[in-house]
Amino acid sequence: MTRRTNALPWIALIAVYFLWGSTYLGIRVAVETIPPYLMTGARYFIAGAVLLGLQWAFSKAKPKLPTRTEFVQITIIAVALLTIGNGLLCIAEQRVESGTAALLIASSPIFMVVLDALRSRKAPSMTAMAGIVVGTIGIVALVGKSPARSDAIMAGLILFSSFAWAAGAVYARGTTHHPLTASLEMIVGGALSVLVGLALGEAPHVHVAGISHQSLWGMLWLIVGGAMIGYSAFAYAVRTLPTATLATYGYVNPVVAVILGAIVLREPVTWRLLAGGALVIGSVVLILLGNRQAAEEAVATG
Numbered sequence: 308m309t310r311r312t313n314a315l316p317w318i319a320l321i322a323v324y325f326l327w328g329s330t331y332l333g334i335r336v337a338v339e340t341i342p343p344y345l346m347t348g349a350r351y352f353i354a355g356a357v358l359l360g361l362q363w364a365f366s367k368a369k370p371k372l373p374t375r376t377e378f379v380q381i382t383i384i385a386v387a388l389l390t391i392g393n394g395l396l397c398i399a400e401q402r403v404e405s406g407t408a409a410l411l412i413a414s415s416p417i418f419m420v421v422l423d424a425l426r427s428r429k430a431p432s433m434t435a436m437a438g439i440v441v442g443t444i445g446i447v448a449l450v451g452k453s454p455a456r457s458d459a460i461m462a463g464l465i466l467f468s469s470f471a472w473a474a475g476a477v478y479a480r481g482t483t484h485h486p487l488t489a490s491l492e493m494i495v496g497g498a499l500s501v502l503v504g505l506a507l508g509e510a511p512h513v514h515v516a517g518i519s520h521q522s523l524w525g526m527l528w529l530i531v532g533g534a535m536i537g538y539s540a541f542a543y544a545v546r547t548l549p550t551a552t553l554a555t556y557g558y559v560n561p562v563v564a565v566i567l568g569a570i571v572l573r574e575p576v577t578w579r580l581l582a583g584g585a586l587v588i589g590s591v592v593l594i595l596l597g598n599r600q601a602a603e604e605a606v607a608t609g
Contacts (some may be wrong), residue, residue, distance in 0.1 A: 316547040318539035323556045326537035328563020331409060332571060334400050336525035344420045344504030345398035348497045350526060351389055354534035355493030355522060362490060370486040380482040381491050387475025395468035399461040407559035411465040412578025413446040416554030416594075419474030423550040426477060431597070435551045438593030445586025448579055452466040466513045476553070479545050481603060489542040494533055562587050 337346050340353050363369065373381060399409055415441055431439075488600075500543050506512070544553055 316544050318547060319544040320553065322540040323537060323544060325563055326540070328531050328560040329555065329567055330401075330529060330537070330566040331560075332534040332567055333525040333529040334397055336519075336521045337529060338397055338522075340522040341458075341526065342504060342509035342512045343401060344394050344500050344507060345509045345513060346392045346526060347389070347397050348499070348501030350529045351393075351493040351500065351534055351538075352497030354530045354538070355490045355495075355497055358535050358539065359487065359490035359494065359531075362487065366486075371490065373485050373487065375486055377483060378491075380479075380484075381488060382495050384475050384479050385492040385496035386481070386499060387471045387478065388494065390499045390599065392468045392472035392475060393496075394500050394503060395464045396469070399468070401465045403465065408465055409446065409564055411462055413443065413557050413561055414466060415469040415473045415476075415605055416442070416557035418470050419476055419550055419554045419557075422473055422477045422478070426480050426481075431551060432452065433597070434595050435597030438590040438595075438597060439592075441593060442590030445583045445590060446558065446561055448583030448586060449573045461557075476545050477550065479542075480550065482546070484497050484543065484546045489539040491540065493538060527589040551594050551597060555594050558590050559585045577581055 337350075396408065396412065403411075420435065420439060424431055541556075565584070
């Protein structure tokens, strides 16, 4: 039982690796004919409502509703991760190439490790820092272009969304994992994203007849794979795994995105891609080793 329990956070992280790696394609095709914030809001609200309904229907012991403190925490996390983090990314992916977006969003592990170090007042290990550097080089190699070539405002939005996501993830580590956490975060974040979309004037740009089949399939995958399964896995992993370990998803996701791009969009597999992928995998190993060394040192001196 203990072995199974210990394996669950890693299963959740692996799910985040692959499911969220696919969302770059999903977002890209979804926002082609659906306004970004209304798409984000509808995606998460539907996913959260369905997940909440399933939890309520199939739970033997009905979960209690969160306390006021827990609901405030859920709201803060929902705003940081979904309304700001994912919403701004969806806006930017209307104009920024998916590869450049992947490069910029890969800054989230750096923000996470730095913010966690500030929170805990403990510097990351040198091995983990080396992993961050190697991973960043790998992402640059994979994308193959400087973010300076992209629209400066959109690039700034992606970097801010990356910081907001990292801040929300680090904050979530200090909160209690309520059984309804993931579903309620998606409902709250989705509802707020819809309000933001309405405030930005996206409603007149919704033309049901003009929504493409590709956008609908992309949104369906974002609801099921990216939100219901992927976000639930992240909500569990973020509270059960060390920050440096969790942060590795930010380097693996772009690798998955590039591979899917080669398969689905027929993008060529180059030596740059192979070299960048190897560096990214190496960075994951370094960060994991650095986290393990830090844990062993903490036990030895504890």
